[in-house]
Amino acid sequence: MKQYRPRIADKMLSRRLMGVGAVLIQGPKWCGKTTTAEQQAKSVVYMDDPEYMDQNIELASLSPKKLLAGATPRLIDEWQLAPQLWDAARFEVDHRDEEGQFIFTGSAVPADTEKIHHSGTGRFAWLTMRTMSLYESGESTGEVSLNDLF
Incomplete structure (x- = not known):
């Protein structure tokens, strides 16, 4: 294991x-969204797991609350496969009234945005990830910092 x-x-x-009920991590494929989210998640649903994907998508249609149940923060990986999870999470955030409930990860906009009825304002925060910086990958010592320069 790496x-x-x-x-x-x-x-x-x-x-x-710490500030909102749910966080959406978005970015290009292979930039580390899922791996980063896994470090803080207490439970996970991998929507694209080949063994359970059809079941997860069906369950998201019939009873999305069941997919959202679990230790928090709960990671919903590749959430865009079941866009109705967005509104279900928004509803749960409102009713649980606690921060840090869900982490959604995905590299694509949902194919069917008609299944999303709420913007998520006030419930979701966005985090855009990019590929690793040279400092993060260990290819730079970080001696010169843009932050320090400005």
Whole structure:
């Protein structure tokens, strides 16, 4: 198993989870969205797991609350496969009235946005991830910091 390399996004995710009920991590494929989210998640649903994908999508249609049940923050990976989970999570955030309930990850906009009825404003925070920086990958010492320069 590969060792996790800490990311700048780790702290950003932690802060967002302390401030809102759910966080959406978006970005290109293979930038580390799921791996980063797994570091803070207490339970996970992998919507694209080939063994359970059809069941998960069906369950999302019939009883999305069941997919959202579990230790929090609960990671819903590749949530866009069942866009109705967005509104279900928004409803749960409102009724649980606690921060850090869900982490949604996905690299694509849902194919069927008609299944989303609420923007998520006030319930979801967005975190856009990019590929690893040279500092994160260990290819730079970080001696020169843009943050320090400005």
